[in-house]
Amino acid sequence: MTSTDAPPDAATLADRVEQFLAEHDPETSEPAEFLRARFAAGLAWVHYPAGLGGLGAANGLQTAVDAAFAEAGAPENRPRLNVIGLGMAAPTILRFGTDAQHQRWLPSLWTGEDIWCQLFSEPGAGSDLAGLATSAVRDGDDWVVNGQKVWTSMAHHARWGILVARTDPQAPKHRGLSYFVVDMHAPGVEVRGLRQITGEAEFNEVFLTDVRIPDDQRLGEVGQGWAVAQYTLMNERVAIGGGTVPRESGAVGPLATRWREHPEAHTPGLHDRMLRLWVQTEAARLTAERLGQQQAAGQPGPEGSGVKITYARLNQECSSLELELRGEDGLRYPDYSERRPEVEDYASRDAQWRYLRFRANSIEGGTSEILRNVVAERVLGLPAEARADKDVPWKDLPR
Amino acid sequence: MTVTTPETGDLLYSDVEEDLRASVRALVEKQAPWDAVLRRTDTDDSVDTELWARLTREIGVAGLAVPEERGGAGASWREAAVVAEELGRAVAPVPFLGTVVATAVLLGTGEDELLAAVAAGERTAVLAVGATRGAGRPLPVTVERQGAGDLLAGAVTAVVDAVTADVLLVPVEGGIAVVEADGDGVTRTTVESFDMTRRLTDIAFDGAPARVVTGGDTGKALRVGAAILASEQLGLAERCLADTVAYLRERHQFGRQLASYQALKHRLADLWVAITQARATARYAARCAADDTADLPVAAAVAAAHGADVALLAAEEALQLHGGIGFTWEHPAHLFLKRARADALLLGSADHHRSVLADLVDLPA
Numbered sequence: 221m222t223s224t225d226a227p228p229d230a231a232t233l234a235d236r237v238e239q240f241l242a243e244h245d246p247e248t249s250e251p252a253e254f255l256r257a258r259f260a261a262g263l264a265w266v267h268y269p270a271g272l273g274g275l276g277a278a279n280g281l282q283t284a285v286d287a288a289f290a291e292a293g294a295p296e297n298r299p300r301l302n303v304i305g306l307g308m309a310a311p312t313i314l315r316f317g318t319d320a321q322h323q324r325w326l327p328s329l330w331t332g333e334d335i336w337c338q339l340f341s342e343p344g345a346g347s348d349l350a351g352l353a354t355s356a357v358r359d360g361d362d363w364v365v366n367g368q369k370v371w372t373s374m375a376h377h378a379r380w381g382i383l384v385a386r387t388d389p390q391a392p393k394h395r396g397l398s399y400f401v402v403d404m405h406a407p408g409v410e411v412r413g414l415r416q417i418t419g420e421a422e423f424n425e426v427f428l429t430d431v432r433i434p435d436d437q438r439l440g441e442v443g444q445g446w447a448v449a450q451y452t453l454m455n456e457r458v459a460i461g462g463g464t465v466p467r468e469s470g471a472v473g474p475l476a477t478r479w480r481e482h483p484e485a486h487t488p489g490l491h492d493r494m495l496r497l498w499v500q501t502e503a504a505r506l507t508a509e510r511l512g513q514q515q516a517a518g519q520p521g522p523e524g525s526g527v528k529i530t531y532a533r534l535n536q537e538c539s540s541l542e543l544e545l546r547g548e549d550g551l552r553y554p555d556y557s558e559r560r561p562e563v564e565d566y567a568s569r570d571a572q573w574r575y576l577r578f579r580a581n582s583i584e585g586g587t588s589e590i591l592r593n594v595v596a597e598r599v600l601g602l603p604a605e606a607r608a609d610k611d612v613p614w615k616d617l618p619r
Numbered sequence: 620m621t622v623t624t625p626e627t628g629d630l631l632y633s634d635v636e637e638d639l640r641a642s643v644r645a646l647v648e649k650q651a652p653w654d655a656v657l658r659r660t661d662t663d664d665s666v667d668t669e670l671w672a673r674l675t676r677e678i679g680v681a682g683l684a685v686p687e688e689r690g691g692a693g694a695s696w697r698e699a700a701v702v703a704e705e706l707g708r709a710v711a712p713v714p715f716l717g718t719v720v721a722t723a724v725l726l727g728t729g730e731d732e733l734l735a736a737v738a739a740g741e742r743t744a745v746l747a748v749g750a751t752r753g754a755g756r757p758l759p760v761t762v763e764r765q766g767a768g769d770l771l772a773g774a775v776t777a778v779v780d781a782v783t784a785d786v787l788l789v790p791v792e793g794g795i796a797v798v799e800a801d802g803d804g805v806t807r808t809t810v811e812s813f814d815m816t817r818r819l820t821d822i823a824f825d826g827a828p829a830r831v832v833t834g835g836d837t838g839k840a841l842r843v844g845a846a847i848l849a850s851e852q853l854g855l856a857e858r859c860l861a862d863t864v865a866y867l868r869e870r871h872q873f874g875r876q877l878a879s880y881q882a883l884k885h886r887l888a889d890l891w892v893a894i895t896q897a898r899a900t901a902r903y904a905a906r907c908a909a910d911d912t913a914d915l916p917v918a919a920a921v922a923a924a925h926g927a928d929v930a931l932l933a934a935e936e937a938l939q940l941h942g943g944i945g946f947t948w949e950h951p952a953h954l955f956l957k958r959a960r961a962d963a964l965l966l967g968s969a970d971h972h973r974s975v976l977a978d979l980v981d982l983p984a
Contacts, residue, residue: 466624476982480982486983491977495976498976499924499976502921504896506899507899509630510898513629513631517631592884592888596885597884600891
């Protein structure tokens with residue numbers, strides 16, 4: 221395809237997928253080869269530019285392409301394991317990377333050959349991410365990085381990490397940051413499992429000790445790191461948003477199933493809680509559906525900020541009630557031993573595990589308190605919180 | 620049981636609906652600003668008949684869901700829901716909700732002359748059942764047929780929108796009795812009502828002449844009513860939020876805007892989130908009513924249960940966050956509070972709707 225072609229429509233894409241599948245039999249192709257060929261054919265993420273796995277198509281056309289490949293039994297690109305890479309790193313690399321960086325990272329990212337992780341949060345910088353302390357000091361063609369990152373999903377699988385570090389402690393905090401891609405196999409990178417209240421170590425701590433990052437692994441300008449990170453996080457929030465959701469999906473599903481299968485556990489008080497949660501879940505489902513319709517109509521609404529607050533609460537309350545319905549069994553726990561969980565469907569886990577895991581839903585990816593600030597300030601136009609950290613050099617802020 | 624996900628349909632507002640909204644809002648703001656609504660509550664003319672005449676004749680709000688060939692505008696319950704939002708926003712004292720339910724009854728009957736008159740705003744009709752009766756449970760028959768079956772005796776208490784009604788539709792054995800509200804043997808007593816902007820009426824029948832008709836589905840009419848009421852609750856909640864945001868921005872204490880306190884910001888954020896959900900549930904219920912889908916019973920129950928809670932939360936938060944001024948008679952907060960509190964019982968309480976839902980989605984007690 222040349223750059224002068226019009227972007228392909230749905231029918232054209234369907235033809236191309238068919239043609240591709242005729243030339244690459246999913247049954248007989250080696251999976252990695254198949255995925256590389258799919259990337260080369262522009263059928264990886266069709267809204268990306270030609271030459272980078274796409275065909276410059278409109279944004280909504282990917283779903284049908286993915287469905288056609290899935291239907292044909294095509295190999296997957298490890299989408300759950302590489303959720304950070306596909307959802308957050310890739311759009312940031314595309315937006316801020318050079319041509320050389322695009323070619324270097326995007327193909328193996330999309331095929332799932334390289335897993336990515338995100339090195340943003342620190343023990344001292346959670347909601348106030350811009351206060352982070354990991355330092356990057358220039359040394360010739362390299363940057364030398366020291367610090368500690370936390371809550372890093374997939375770090376133990378990752379080949380690459382997206383990293384925000386402080387390159388100018390003299391500047392006010394938002395202006396002294398830069399954004400890098402770090403080789404997770406480089407000397408000085410140490411990944412340790414972080415055991416959480418479920419007993420498992422789903423996340424990691426990453427210790428960075430004199431890690432050398434070549435300057436050609438910087439994304440965006442020096443000092444522009446906050447803007448690049450904002451772009452990454454915006455893509456995280458896009459992932460949580462509108463769309464068609466089946467009725468009784470999410471945490472209410474196993475709760476309703478348990479209710480139907482165990483009439484002996486019913487009491488009037490529990491029944492009222494069951495019904496309230498069902499109604500609230502249905503309301504949240506319809507809200508997500510309406511948000512999806514707004515986005516499709518080109519009127520993106522601010523409702524997405526509220527969707528996450530709601531789902532966090534519903535997950536917590538549904539799993540709590542489900543645990544309660546189990547009675548004595550609710551007092552047993554499947555396994556507190558420290559181990560690495562497989563990435564899997566939460567619905568297959570016990571209510572007790574989910575009750576614990578869902579406590580994080582109102583913390584991870586923006587706490588419900590921060591999201592309420594976002595709604596209050598950006599949607600309702602209420603005054604911003606008083607700030608003590610504006611226009612003060614980062615090094616002078618109390619920590 | 621297998622849970623299926625019905626097709627949701629369009630949950631947004633069409634351009635036509637937005638135009639309709641603008642027309643209703645302009646008229647209501649001019650004709651019935653909140654201080655006029657408040658003043659009216661101290662009079663015996665509790666219904667704004669002039670506003671109702673203009674709404675029905677100039678905009679045609681009573682005939683939206685009636686087909687053109689039966690004397691209506693040939694729109695649907697979706698458009699009626701938008702009108703309900705605007706009337707809820709203004710706590711307008713007009714018999715729209717009663718007209719919605721009566722129209723839904725009449726649509727199932729052969730009473731086309733009456734239906735057309737109601738649609739045109741020439742007459743008003745109400746379903747004479749107690750205000751808290753909701754869909755999904757049998758209606759008690761409290762009025763009996765006497766003589767050859769064309770005389771009524773009995774009583775119905777706490778009927779909505781019957782103060783100015785011309786015609787009463789009374790559920791009786793064998794159908795719906797159509798009764799002239801001012802006719803012989805009918806005694807209407809206006810109740811001193813918790814919601815001063817929507818007064819209730821106790822009605823006694825003592826040998827009142829009636830014509831009994833069949834085909835009117837009261838359960839469905841109450842369900843449509845609940846769906847439309849959810850939009851009224853949405854409009855009311857949005858008004859409460861908007862007024863409260865404006866007030867907290869304007870008022871200063873301790874040298875700061877009240878709106879700058881995080882404790883208050885978070886409460887308003889939570890209210891906004893709840894309202895976005897009430898909009899989605901109300902739109903879905905209106906859509907199911909408009910297209911008469913199989914999911915209407917679930918959609919109406921969800922919208923009514925959720926809408927009641929959200930409107931009440933909005934009105935209670937509005938009063939609290941306005942502080943002392945909100946507790947005074949001369950401030951509109953109590954108009955919204957009383958409407959929201961009453962609405963949460965109208966056409967079935969939230970608890971009623973959840974209990975109906977329990978049967979519909981197989982979550983038994």
